[in-house]
Amino acid sequence: MRSRYTAYVLRLDGYLLDTWHPTARPAAIETDPPGLRWLGLEVRNCVDIGPDHSTVEFIARSKFGGRAHRLHETSRFERVNNLWLYVGAVNA
Numbered sequence: 708m709r710s711r712y713t714a715y716v717l718r719l720d721g722y723l724l725d726t727w728h729p730t731a732r733p734a735a736i737e738t739d740p741p742g743l744r745w746l747g748l749e750v751r752n753c754v755d756i757g758p759d760h761s762t763v764e765f766i767a768r769s770k771f772g773g774r775a776h777r778l779h780e781t782s783r784f785e786r787v788n789n790l791w792l793y794v795g796a797v798n799a
Contacts, residue, residue, distance in 0.1 A: 708763045708782065711793060712748040715739075715767075728785055728792040743771045752781075759786040762797060 714722040720736040727733070745767065752764040764781040783794040 708750055708765055708784075709748065712745070712765075712767060716745040726790070726792055728787070728794045731793070731795045740771060743769055745769050746775075760784070761786075761791070 711723060711726055713719075714726075718739065720738075723736055724732060747768045749766045749768075750763060751766065752762075754762045756762065761784045762781050763784065765779075767778045767780075769776045769778070781797040783797055784791045785794050786792075
């Protein structure tokens with residue numbers, strides 16, 4: 708999760724796509740709007756569901772257009788070929 712957050716901050720679209728599970732990977736990444744600033748990541752919880760499945764609850768903070776924003780998500784990850792890949796958000 709931390710490496711994917713860093714990739715968003717640094718706009719490393721290739722890394723984000725490489726760490727997305729192939730069953731859920733988009734064709735392209737939407738670029739951040741000009742002026743968006745990432746401010747921090749707080750990992751709240753990590754739950755191992757099995758040896759190759761996990762969830763991570765996090766809050767990512769950003770600022771855009773003078774307003775603060777928070778993305779609060781619980782994400783699913785699956786280990787494939789010894790790499791943790793982002794599957795998607797857990798349904799709320």
